[in-house]
Amino acid sequence: MKLRRIAAALMLLSTLLCAGLLYADVPPDWTEPFPAFRIAGNLYYVGSADLASYLVATPKGLILINSNLTSSPALIRKSVESLGFKWTDIRILLISHAHSDHCAGSAQILKETGAKYEVMEGDVSVVESGGRTDFHYGADKTMWYSPAHVDRVLHDGDTVTLGGSVLTAHLTAGHTRGTTTWTMDERESGRLLHVVIVGSPNVNPGYKLVGNKTYPRIAEDYKREFAVLQSLPCDVFLGAHGGYFDLQSKYAQFKGGDRNAFVDPGGYKAYIADRQQAFEEELRRQSGR
Numbered sequence: 677m678k679l680r681r682i683a684a685a686l687m688l689l690s691t692l693l694c695a696g697l698l699y700a701d702v703p704p705d706w707t708e709p710f711p712a713f714r715i716a717g718n719l720y721y722v723g724s725a726d727l728a729s730y731l732v733a734t735p736k737g738l739i740l741i742n743s744n745l746t747s748s749p750a751l752i753r754k755s756v757e758s759l760g761f762k763w764t765d766i767r768i769l770l771i772s773h774a775h776s777d778h779c780a781g782s783a784q785i786l787k788e789t790g791a792k793y794e795v796m797e798g799d800v801s802v803v804e805s806g807g808r809t810d811f812h813y814g815a816d817k818t819m820w821y822s823p824a825h826v827d828r829v830l831h832d833g834d835t836v837t838l839g840g841s842v843l844t845a846h847l848t849a850g851h852t853r854g855t856t857t858w859t860m861d862e863r864e865s866g867r868l869l870h871v872v873i874v875g876s877p878n879v880n881p882g883y884k885l886v887g888n889k890t891y892p893r894i895a896e897d898y899k900r901e902f903a904v905l906q907s908l909p910c911d912v913f914l915g916a917h918g919g920y921f922d923l924q925s926k927y928a929q930f931k932g933g934d935r936n937a938f939v940d941p942g943g944y945k946a947y948i949a950d951r952q953q954a955f956e957e958e959l960r961r962q963s964g965r
């Protein structure tokens with residue numbers, strides 16, 4: 677149990693550094709291969725040991741969530757093909773948010789598959805400029821990546837549908853202006869499960885929550901995000917990084933035969949509460965209170 681807690685703390689640390697600091701020094705679990713597997717219904721995990729990507733397989737083709745680093749498409753492709761799916765059947769590409777650890781691979785994937793890129797309004801200019809209009813990292817060339825054209829601009833509450841599957845885009849801005857939390861319902865062993873893929877509730881190192889000239893509404897957006905995340909019904913708890921939901925421990929349980937390893941409504945609530953507390957502490961600190 678103790679080891680598990682240490683592992684979770686280490687993963688949380690790598691998550692907190694998400695798109696922060698160290699592009700020259702990418703955490704090893706961001707590029708470490710991880711077995712692809714079916715989470716529930718027609719939803720599959722196809723990411724690395726920490727950078728999460730998800731595949732929704734429908735009779736009309738595939739939806740991919742998150743293209744990850746510039747170097748990630750080959751790894752994601754291997755995972756998709758290991759499940760018996762065709763890479764070129766990807767019809768729609770979605771992202772959790774416009775940071776280069778979740779969207780830098782998009783240009784290559786769109787070119788290879790011909791998929792449509794559907795992105796939340798606040799993140800559109802960032803992905804179309806290859807990171808140059810990011811409110812915090814825009815001037816940092818090490819955070820730039822290949823620009824990718826957006827085919828459909830999403831707004832809060834919009835749905836993405838394909839072959840009978842429906843994903844809902846919830847605007848949960850703050851971490852970026854268009855951070856998106858995806859929800860969908862999946863049926864597993866006759867049970868209906870509410871799936872939540874958290875976009876990111878984290879305040880990165882160096883983020884200005886008070887007097888932010890390039891993102892004046894940042895603190896209000898985070899507050900709204902936590903209200904939205906608290907309101908979402910969640911059975912299957914997932915997110916943009918494996919560290920959010922303890923992917924590695926849950927996968928070990930899953931491999932041990934626990935089909936419900938990713939059903940964790942309590943873990944979801946605890947994670948959101950923990951991140952909200954961290955945000956509020958940082959806001960108090962920056963407000964000098």
Ligand SMILES: [Zn+2]
Nearest residue numbers: 694695775876
């Ligand atoms: Zn990020």
